[in-house]
Amino acid sequence: MYNKVLIIDDDEISIFLTKTILEVAHFARVFVGFQSAHDALTELVSALRNDCTQQLPDIIFLDLNMPFMSGWELLDSLLPYENVLRNKCLIYILTSSVDASEIEKAAKYKLVTGFLQKPLDEHAIASISKKV
Amino acid sequence: MSLLTSDFYKQLLVNSTDLLSVIDETGVYKFVGDSVISILGYTPEELVGNSAFSYLHPDDVPATMALLEQASATDKIITPPFRFLSKHDGWRWIECTITNQLHNEAIKGYITNSRDITETLEERSKKDLHQAYYKSLFEAHPDAVFSLDKQGYFKSLNRQFSLILGFPEDVLLRAHFTEFIVKNDLSLVRTMFLNATEGTAQTLEFRVTDADNIVKVIHVTLLPVYLQGSVIGVQGIGKDITETLFAEQLVKERTEQLRKILESVTEPFIALDADWRYTFVNKAYCELIGDSFDFFNGQVIWQLYPDLLHSEFYQKCQKVAETGKTEYLEEVFIINGLVTLSFSIFPFDGGIAIHFVDVTAQSALKREMEKLSLVASKTINGVVIMDPTGKIEWVNDGFTRLSGYSRNEVVGLVPSMLLQGNATDPETESYIRQKYQEQVYFNAEVLNYRKSGEPYWVNIDVTPIKGPDEKLINYIAIQTDITEKKKAEAELVKLADDLYKQNLNLQQFTYMVSHNLRAPVANALGLTRLISKIDAGSPQFNSILNKLETSVYQLDTVIKDISNILSVRDAARTLPREMVNILAIVTDVLTPFEDELTSGNCLVTLDIDRSFGMMANKAYLYSILQNLVSNAIKYRSPDRALTLDISVKKDKRGFVYTISDNGLGMDMHVVENQLFKLYKRFHPSTHGKGIGLFLVKTQVETIGGKIMVDSAVGIGTTFKLLLGAKHVQ
Numbered sequence: 001m002y003n004k005v006l007i008i009d010d011d012e013i014s015i016f017l018t019k020t021i022l023e024v025a026h027f028a029r030v031f032v033g034f035q036s037a038h039d040a041l042t043e044l045v046s047a048l049r050n051d052c053t054q055q056l057p058d059i060i061f062l063d064l065n066m067p068f069m070s071g072w073e074l075l076d077s078l079l080p081y082e083n084v085l086r087n088k089c090l091i092y093i094l095t096s097s098v099d100a101s102e103i104e105k106a107a108k109y110k111l112v113t114g115f116l117q118k119p120l121d122e123h124a125i126a127s128i129s130k131k132v
Numbered sequence: 133m134s135l136l137t138s139d140f141y142k143q144l145l146v147n148s149t150d151l152l153s154v155i156d157e158t159g160v161y162k163f164v165g166d167s168v169i170s171i172l173g174y175t176p177e178e179l180v181g182n183s184a185f186s187y188l189h190p191d192d193v194p195a196t197m198a199l200l201e202q203a204s205a206t207d208k209i210i211t212p213p214f215r216f217l218s219k220h221d222g223w224r225w226i227e228c229t230i231t232n233q234l235h236n237e238a239i240k241g242y243i244t245n246s247r248d249i250t251e252t253l254e255e256r257s258k259k260d261l262h263q264a265y266y267k268s269l270f271e272a273h274p275d276a277v278f279s280l281d282k283q284g285y286f287k288s289l290n291r292q293f294s295l296i297l298g299f300p301e302d303v304l305l306r307a308h309f310t311e312f313i314v315k316n317d318l319s320l321v322r323t324m325f326l327n328a329t330e331g332t333a334q335t336l337e338f339r340v341t342d343a344d345n346i347v348k349v350i351h352v353t354l355l356p357v358y359l360q361g362s363v364i365g366v367q368g369i370g371k372d373i374t375e376t377l378f379a380e381q382l383v384k385e386r387t388e389q390l391r392k393i394l395e396s397v398t399e400p401f402i403a404l405d406a407d408w409r410y411t412f413v414n415k416a417y418c419e420l421i422g423d424s425f426d427f428f429n430g431q432v433i434w435q436l437y438p439d440l441l442h443s444e445f446y447q448k449c450q451k452v453a454e455t456g457k458t459e460y461l462e463e464v465f466i467i468n469g470l471v472t473l474s475f476s477i478f479p480f481d482g483g484i485a486i487h488f489v490d491v492t493a494q495s496a497l498k499r500e501m502e503k504l505s506l507v508a509s510k511t512i513n514g515v516v517i518m519d520p521t522g523k524i525e526w527v528n529d530g531f532t533r534l535s536g537y538s539r540n541e542v543v544g545l546v547p548s549m550l551l552q553g554n555a556t557d558p559e560t561e562s563y564i565r566q567k568y569q570e571q572v573y574f575n576a577e578v579l580n581y582r583k584s585g586e587p588y589w590v591n592i593d594v595t596p597i598k599g600p601d602e603k604l605i606n607y608i609a610i611q612t613d614i615t616e617k618k619k620a621e622a623e624l625v626k627l628a629d630d631l632y633k634q635n636l637n638l639q640q641f642t643y644m645v646s647h648n649l650r651a652p653v654a655n656a657l658g659l660t661r662l663i664s665k666i667d668a669g670s671p672q673f674n675s676i677l678n679k680l681e682t683s684v685y686q687l688d689t690v691i692k693d694i695s696n697i698l699s700v701r702d703a704a705r706t707l708p709r710e711m712v713n714i715l716a717i718v719t720d721v722l723t724p725f726e727d728e729l730t731s732g733n734c735l736v737t738l739d740i741d742r743s744f745g746m747m748a749n750k751a752y753l754y755s756i757l758q759n760l761v762s763n764a765i766k767y768r769s770p771d772r773a774l775t776l777d778i779s780v781k782k783d784k785r786g787f788v789y790t791i792s793d794n795g796l797g798m799d800m801h802v803v804e805n806q807l808f809k810l811y812k813r814f815h816p817s818t819h820g821k822g823i824g825l826f827l828v829k830t831q832v833e834t835i836g837g838k839i840m841v842d843s844a845v846g847i848g849t850t851f852k853l854l855l856g857a858k859h860v861q
Binding site for chain 1: 676683
């Protein structure tokens with residue numbers, strides 16, 4: 001079981017759904033949802049800067065299509081911390097519509113571990129669950 | 133004498149051939165001798181007592197009377213012959229000797245001794261006539277006439293003869309004929325002379341030397357002169373034929389010269405007589421037809437070539453023969469293939485002469501030139517011929533049609549200076565200038581201006597024409613009107629651009645729609661699956677149900693949005709338009725917001741001329757303005773009362789709407805490319821679907837307008853709407 005999961009999605013229902021599914025599946029102990037990518041970035045960067053890596057989540061579920069700051073923009077903003085983050089947390093893109101070009105684009109980001117489609121199903125959860 | 137008897141006298145008087153009579157002073161016969169009977173037929177008694185004058189011819193009376201008066205003063209007078217009427221024999225010529233015996237008492241009158249001299253007179257007159265004829269023949273003969281004695285000395289000669297030789301008559305009369313003969317001809321002439329003396333007449337042409345040592349050619353006939361059966365001399369008649377000979381020679385030479393000229397003329401030449409028979413053909417003609425002069429000589433051309441009877445050539449020949457006037461024609465014949473012959477047919481004394489030239493090549497060239505000139509002048513393209521300095525020498529009708537300038541107006545001008553104007557691309561202009569300087573071919577598309585000032589696009593092909601020495605002779609420019617093509621091109625570019633934008637919009641639309649459709653579907657799907665794993669009646673269960681409902685509503689909203697957007701897009705073509713008063717519609721838009729604006733102490737300023745009206749779809753214009761006003765209210769700053777300024781200005785292209793607020797504002801760097809896109813939201817604190825501005829943009833574009841935005845965070849946002857010229861009434 002993971003300790004902390006971050007869900008970044010502008011859609012409140014989507015956060016609720018992801019969180020509930022994962023709770024039901026006993027995926028992690030703590031779930032934190034961000035409707036604003038910008039707010040999530042602020043939190044992450046603050047933890048990285050203060051070297052409080054223990055505050056970093058184990059897993060981030062990131063939506064791509066968001067106003068003001070999209071998932072891609074968030075990823076770009078995290079590039080300076082790539083090395084630290086890669087050892088510390090796995091980032092999964094979780095999006096409602098899967099576009100082949102987006103999968104390709106995601107593959108170029110070393111920070112991105114996988115590409116998942118909403119809603120999360122048992123198979124997907126099983127494949128990423130921390131083997132106890 | 134006195135011893136003789138009176139009978140003796142009487143007999144003497146009767147038988148005398150003379151007529152003896154006595155007349156008184158007035159001419160009355162006193163005595164008439166008996167011989168009168170035999171001489172005049174009268175008896176002496178018939179005459180005595182009558183006046184002698186009454187028998188005289190009236191013409192002779194006055195002269196004879198006058199003589200008789202003279203006779204009174206002299207002894208003796210002889211009258212000239214006069215006519216006396218005889219009794220039986222008409223007028224007789226009488227000669228009379230009048231002896232004055234008035235003082236002789238025995239006679240007391242004139243003794244007239246008359247003789248009939250009629251026969252003698254006639255004889256004499258005949259002799260005179262012969263003499264006159266001979267004299268006239270000899271003296272007045274236009275030819276030289278002369279006679280020689282048997283030895284060859286001149287006995288007589290006429291004036292013409294001495295004129296020919298130039299010596300006076302007396303010199304010649306002492307001379308021998310051989311003195312004047314040119315040595316080489318001498319023996320010949322001598323032989324002729326001897327022949328003549330022997331009785332043979334002969335004609336010869338020989339040369340003589342005249343007094344001025346000039347050699348002359350004379351034509352002489354020598355005739356023997358007979359007297360009583362033997363030749364007593366030679367008579368000659370001659371003519372100076374030097375001039376004639378010279379002229380003949382000249383004519384001969386000229387003829388020969390002419391023949392040689394005609395012969396040497398490289399173009400065929402023939403002469404026909406009045407009966408259309410060949411009298412001359414030159415070498416060129418023989419070579420062309422392939423026969424010799426002997427073949428043609430004397431042949432009738434129309435019999436030799438019956439086909440010609442149907443030719444125009446035949447008609448013209450007939451015309452020349454009739455009118456005596458020269459004719460020209462060109463006609464095509466088949467002689468070793470098709471040839472065009474150019475004929476000159478001219479009359480001369482006794483026939484016609486025909487000269488012709490094979491102009492097949494020239495006429496082909498001429499036809500080609502005619503065609504070329506036709507092409508140049510009639511082509512719809514403009515053709516301009518310039519001198520080496522680039523000044524116009526000639527333009528065709530096409531140019532005149534294209535440019536509106538007449539030929540006279542443009543000759544001497546430089547086309548680019550005349551035709552190019554403000555909007556002509558300077559780069560093209562300098563390219564054209566450069567190519568003219570380099571004197572090389574070039575092609576360019578250039579914007580020209582007509583005389584009327586109207587712009588038009590032409591494609592110009594400019595070719596420098598150089599002589600064999602590479603020296604520039606002319607420029608030829610061909611202008612093709614490509615205005616339509618340019619328009620089409622521009623339309624194509626715009627179309628491609630529109631299509632590209634449309635495509636991009638569509639892509640984005642598709643993407644956004646799929647994403648926004650998929651999002652609530654994914655949620656609903658996830659929630660539905662989850663619900664089976666959650667105990668009914670637990671707080672989580674109810675929450676899930678609520679979320680599920682919300683998701684389905686969201687789905688419904690998205691579908692409605694899409695339907696809405698699609699309907700706006702589809703309406704583009706069929707949208708009804710009406711006259712809309714701008715101030716009125718803005719007021720209508722503001723009315724529903726009145727309470728909200730009043731309660732928020734908002735300040736709304738309108739700057740719109742109440743006369744402004746435009747053709748537009750009222751519903752769309754309303755929706756656009758409503759969205760913008762709604763946004764201004766929705767995103768107003770919580771820190772200050774909203775100020776909303778709406779102004780409408782008219783400019784050249786149409787109307788400019790400005791909707792300006794002092795609300796939250798946006799960071800232009802962030803929103804610039806996203807603002808009008810579907811499902812984009814830029815105000816996290818306020819609830820928006822992200823469809824409003826997308827719809828506004830779609831509607832503005834649908835009614836042919838344009839929307840622009842300027843904004844600054846914390847200061848406010850200004851939207852500018854440009855609604856096109858076609859809406860201006």
